[in-house]
Amino acid sequence: MIRNKLGFSVYPKVWQHNEKSLFSHFSDNYQSTCENSPVKRNQDFRDSSWKKSSSSFRANRHYSSSTNNNSHDTNLKTSNDISHNFISEQMSHLIRKYKLSEHSIRRRGIQNSALLHVINPDSKLPHVNMDESYILGVTENGIFIISNETWGALRGLETLSQLLWTTKDQSHVFVNRTYIVDYPRFKHRGLMIDTSRHFISKSVILLNLEAMSYNKLNVLHWHIVDDQSFPYQSDVYPELSAKGAYREDLVYTSNDIKEIVEFARFRGIRVIPEFDIPGHTRSLSLSHPEIMSQCQYEYKNLAYYGPLNPASNKTYELLENLFNEVFQLFLDDYIHLGGDEVETICWLVVKYSLVFSIIFF
Structure with missing residues (x-):
């Protein structure tokens, strides 16, 4: 037996x-x-x-x-x-x-x-x-x-x-x-790619997935957006990539993502996207500055925006609509929300947001 x-x-x-x-x-x-x-x-x-x-x-x-x-x-x-x-x-x-x-x-x-x-x-x-x-x-x-x-x-x-x-x-x-x-010793055997700091073409991502299958890796952690660029092309908010990507052609369309997820699925690989919030959102601020915390007092010579503004209803409206779209494209049970390196000092000048800083960070 x-x-x-x-x-x-x-x-x-x-x-x-x-x-x-x-x-x-x-x-x-x-x-x-x-x-x-x-x-x-x-x-x-x-x-x-x-x-x-x-x-x-x-x-x-x-x-x-x-x-x-x-x-x-x-x-x-x-x-x-x-x-x-x-x-x-x-x-x-x-x-x-x-x-x-x-x-x-x-x-x-x-x-x-x-x-x-x-x-x-x-x-x-x-x-x-x-x-x-x-x-x-x-x-x-x-x-x-x-x-x-x-x-x-x-x-x-x-x-x-x-x-x-x-x-x-x-x-x-x-x-x-x-x-x-x-049988595997670890349930999660992953590889992370960062397509915000360095855009990676769809064909290269598919090659990476093929290599992962050779090595029996089963999770692609896709750090898709960050401060540097926003290559995710949203159908709900097309301005995010229009203003946040390096170039208009350096983006991932919904069809690109569907192809990547399906290619991975047929190799037993989960695709977990990472949309880093509330920090690491400078590329997002290029199209939606109204939901950002302002840090001009800290950087007086720069028009600089800090993390997302947790005291604004517009912040939650955008995130809800965006992630509802993301959930339809990425089929895994999980997405990654980052949560690292949040400049909470920016929240000191936002009404009520100090409470968020104390509780969560």
């Missing part, structure tokens, strides 16, 4: 074996090498996954498949759009990249069997408590990946892609006899 830490209480019907028989697939000839091996390799990492799995078993025996035949046959039975679209795309990518053949070298190769089974495939949005665990096995009978949720299947396919290697002439693809049980 698979250990409870993976959440499996029994084997799914597609893999009805007891634990002893399951491990017997991998324990045979643990120290042996495949006879008449067509390649001799020095110790390297071509058949190792990154990052290291929670638990893994790799025998010295490996299997090969000819790349002369481009036909393939896979067994994929899952129900949601990620499973049908992205997982199918990933499997097809592996087949195209390594030219995997439906007909393998029978004596030493993997028989034409590829099984991917997702027990609960209904989750369509990555979330903080998503289950990314999976089991991956490579035997002479084929390759299988079993996961509780779609996100584990994605991680398992990524691991599989890192276990394959080819000969120099790319005539054969190889994979070691392998058994991996993997």
